[in-house]
Amino acid sequence: xxxxxxxxxxxxxxxxxxxxxxxxxxxxxxxxxxxxxxxxxxxxxxxxxxxxxxxxxxxxxxxxxxxxxxxxxxxxxxxxxxxxxxxxxxxxxxxxxxxxxxxxxxxxxxxxxxxxxxxxxxxxxxxxxxxxxxxxxxxxxxxxxxxxxxxxxxxxxxxxxxxxxxxxxxxxxxxxxxxxxxxxxxxxxxxxxxxxxxxxxxxxxxxxxxxxxxxxxxxxxxxxxxxxxxxxxxxxxxxxxxxxxxxxxxxxxxxxxxxxxxxxxxxxxxxxxxxxxxxxxxxxxxxxxxxxxxxxxxxxxxxxxxxxxxxxxxxxxxxxxxxxxxxxxxxxxxxxxxxxxxxxxxxxxxxxxxxxxxxxxxxxxxxxxxxxxxxxxxxxxxxxxxxxxxxxxxxxxxxxxxxxxxxxxxxxxxxxxxxxxxxxxxxxxxxxxxxxxxxxxxxxxxxxxxxxxxxxxxxxxxxxxxxxxxxxxxxxxxxxxxxxxxxxxxxxxxxxxxxxxxxxxxxxxxxxxxxxxxxxxxxxx
Ligand code: ADP
Ligand code: XUL
Numbered sequence: 001x002x003x004x005x006x007x008x009x010x011x012x013x014x015x016x017x018x019x020x021x022x023x024x025x026x027x028x029x030x031x032x033x034x035x036x037x038x039x040x041x042x043x044x045x046x047x048x049x050x051x052x053x054x055x056x057x058x059x060x061x062x063x064x065x066x067x068x069x070x071x072x073x074x075x076x077x078x079x080x081x082x083x084x085x086x087x088x089x090x091x092x093x094x095x096x097x098x099x100x101x102x103x104x105x106x107x108x109x110x111x112x113x114x115x116x117x118x119x120x121x122x123x124x125x126x127x128x129x130x131x132x133x134x135x136x137x138x139x140x141x142x143x144x145x146x147x148x149x150x151x152x153x154x155x156x157x158x159x160x161x162x163x164x165x166x167x168x169x170x171x172x173x174x175x176x177x178x179x180x181x182x183x184x185x186x187x188x189x190x191x192x193x194x195x196x197x198x199x200x201x202x203x204x205x206x207x208x209x210x211x212x213x214x215x216x217x218x219x220x221x222x223x224x225x226x227x228x229x230x231x232x233x234x235x236x237x238x239x240x241x242x243x244x245x246x247x248x249x250x251x252x253x254x255x256x257x258x259x260x261x262x263x264x265x266x267x268x269x270x271x272x273x274x275x276x277x278x279x280x281x282x283x284x285x286x287x288x289x290x291x292x293x294x295x296x297x298x299x300x301x302x303x304x305x306x307x308x309x310x311x312x313x314x315x316x317x318x319x320x321x322x323x324x325x326x327x328x329x330x331x332x333x334x335x336x337x338x339x340x341x342x343x344x345x346x347x348x349x350x351x352x353x354x355x356x357x358x359x360x361x362x363x364x365x366x367x368x369x370x371x372x373x374x375x376x377x378x379x380x381x382x383x384x385x386x387x388x389x390x391x392x393x394x395x396x397x398x399x400x401x402x403x404x405x406x407x408x409x410x411x412x413x414x415x416x417x418x419x420x421x422x423x424x425x426x427x428x429x430x431x432x433x434x435x436x437x438x439x440x441x442x443x444x445x446x447x448x449x450x451x452x453x454x455x456x457x458x459x460x461x462x463x464x465x466x467x468x469x470x471x472x473x474x475x476x477x478x479x480x481x482x483x484x485x486x487x488x489x490x491x492x493x494x495x496x497x498x499x500x501x502x503x504x505x506x507x508x509x510x511x512x513x514x515x516x517x518x519x520x521x522x523x524x525x
Contacts, residue, residue, distance in 0.1 A: 006083075007479075009472030010073070010092035012198050013278060014061075014134065014299060015048040017069040020465065021082055022472045025490055028463065032076035034069040036061075047299065049136055057139040057167075057378065060131035063100050063197075068120040070201055074264055084266045089479035090202050090256065091273040093281035093471040094194035096216045097168045098134040101127055101177070102190040107206045115262035119201065128184040129177060132194070135168045136335070138378050143172035143179070143235075147218060150234035154314060160231070162215050162222045162310060162318035162328075166380065170217035171235045178236035191242045193217070195275040202272045204257025210249040211320035212329075213277035220246060222310055222320055222328070249276045249322035250478040273478030278467040279304050279331050280322040282437065284477075285470030286461060287488045288329075292433050293421055295450065296466070297440035301337035303417050305330045305426055313423050315381050322474065323484050330424040334416060336375050338440055343376060344409045348402040356406060357445035363407040365452050366507040368392070370399060371415070371515060372408030373522075381420055382519045390518060410446055414453035415508070415515040421454075422512070429505060432456040435494055437464045444497060451500045453508050459494035 005024035010017070015037070021030040034040070036048040043065040044050070052058035077084075106126035113122050144165035151157040154164035165172055170193065178185045190206045193214070199207035214220040219235065221228045225246065232239040247253075256270045279296075283304050286294050296302045307328040310318045321327035349355035369392035375385050389396050389408065399405045418428060426432070434456045440446055441460055451458045463469060477484055 005088055006086045007472045007475040008087050008090040009468050009475060010198060011468035011471060012066055012094040012194055014095050017073050018468045019073055019077055020468045020472050026473060030077060030080045030082045032073055032080055034072045036065055039072060040065050040068055049134060050131060055139055059134055059136040061134050062130060063127045063132045064120055064124055067123050071118045071120055084264045087266060087270050089271045089273055089475040091471045091475035091478060092198040092275035093278050093467050094198050095135050096213055096277035096279060097170055098132050098194040099170050099173055100132050100192040100194060100197040101129040101188045102206055103128040104187055104189045106189055111204055113259040115259050128188045133173045138167040140167045140172040140176045143175040147172055147234055158314055159312055160221050160228055161218045163218060164314050165218055171219040171231060175235040188242060195277055199272060199275040202256055203253055204259055207253060208244055208247045210274040210276045211246055212249040212280040212322040214246040215319040216277055222318060247274055248325050249274055250474060252478050271479050273475050276322050280319060281470035282466040283329055284322055284473050285466030286435055291431050292435055293426060294435045295417060296438040297337060298438035299338055301334040303332040303421055305424060311425055315423060316420050332420045333380055335377055335380050340374050340376050344406060348406055353443060359403045359406040360410060360445045363403045367404060367407045367411055370404050370408050372412045374409055382523055384522055388522060410449045411453060414450050415512055418454050419512050419516055429455040434458045436460050437466050448498050451498045452504045455500050455504050457496055457499045459496050461494050462492055
């Protein structure tokens with residue numbers, strides 16, 4: 001075992017399946033990825049998802065596409081020169097909230113896979129629901145209201161599970177499957193989150209859900225760390241059997257399945273550590289600590305922060321912390337991130353980030369009192385759709401220039417981050433720091449606005465792939481059970497990109513209050 005010092009992390013994200021192998025020093029040795037739309041075109045996904053023809057709020061992904069992606073990913077790692085024999089442990093991560101429905105008998109098939117065949121050839125009949133609902137789905141408003149009612153209101157549900165009912169959360173999703181697909185529900189043996197589905201593939205057994213990703217279901221009591229029986233019952237019958245007991249996020253679940261040993265030459269001593277949700281894996285990958293707010297500017301924009309106590313919030317989520325079992329994490333998720341920035345870029349500049357940046361930099365901080373909110377798809381925070389523009393005096397149909405439009409978009413997105421993060425008790429100014437990741441963190445002009453609105457310096461990490469790296473670090477942490485801070489102390493520190501201007505508190509403190517009032521009014525209409 002002493003020679004086997006590498007760690008494999010896997011990330012089943014919305015658009016691709018990624019892997020990274022790190023050495024004992026956590027430096028990246030190998031990387032590979034499978035992009036669903038282009039590598040597996042037969043599934044006809046867009047951005048890894050399928051939007052229902054009749055109900056645009058109903059959004060899924062084919063589970064067998066993900067299985068096929070594993071077959072390709074393993075081959076790509078071999079082409080990249082990976083030596084699986086040296087891997088001491090594996091962990092993974094995945095887009096949160098989506099659910100996988102294992103048909104009766106699937107566990108048995110998974111335990112007895114033939115290493116001469118691909119996974120997808122053997123698992124094709126294992127799923128009672130072929131297309132898994134994913135986090136982009138917002139078709140369960142009815143089930144959400146029913147769940148909140150059963151809990152005694154949204155606040156009560158948030159006290160127990162860390163979140164009021166959200167459409168994409170797995171409890172309401174399972175409830176909808178039970179109500180609308182009873183036949184499929186009745187032949188379901190087990191239900192996995194996408195992260196625990198990843199664990200199951202490597203373990204060769206249907207694996208438990210971890211506390212971190214389990215907190216994205218509206219079913220887990222985040223203080224007691226067990227399923228809430230009344231909430232399970234409110235969603236569907238027999239859920240305790242179908243979900244099984246959840247486990248701490250860094251649990252070593254035992255040796256890898258013999259399928260991987262025989263087919264890919266993994267050591268039989270290689271262990272599998274529980275997989276978790278992508279935002280939690282990012283928290284690990286970024287080595288997040290108090291005073292830091294990590295902001296990912298990707299397909300969706302998310303913000304995550306470390307919490308010592310499970311603060312009660314109605315907008316946003318409190319999740320169990322994947323590193324420290326006594327701590328928590330606060331999460332905000334905004335659906336209209338990069339794709340909305342691309343839309344405004346295209347209407348204002350014919351598709352150039354460079355011109356977009358010039359426009360952004362040519363307007364003053366505070367944008368002459370103009371504020372814009374842009375939601376191409378149903379936003380989560382706040383639950384609104386459409387474009388809303390406000391001048392100093394009230395709502396307007398159009399802004400006076402492209403510059404104002406561009407700044408209104410970016411400032412509006414940053415104001416939302418600040419307002420909802422403040423609700424978690426996060427204090428901006430006086431030592432707060434922002435760690436930016438994701439595609440748009442390459443854009444300095446956007447990061448400067450972020451620094452100004454949030455009144456904090458903005459840093460970036462050398463490698464922006466924080467979720468998949470977090471999974472690889474978790475493999476080592478879970479296997480060796482060492483001190484986390486000592487383990488990651490070998491990694492380089494984040495690099496500062498910009499500081500806020502000195503006048504920003506005077507400009508943006510009142511603007512955040514205006515943003516809050518605007519949203520309150522819009523939600524009332
Ligand atoms: P994912 O959520 O799929 O992991 P990424 O974090 O890779 O997404 O981000 C992809 C997005 O990054 C693209 O949709 C693109 O709009 C955005 N992006 C890339 N470069 C820039 C840039 N210079 N300025 C702003 N946005 C950018
Ligand atoms: C978080 C959320 C998304 C997904 C996809 O609540 O819905 O960030 O995890 O990455």
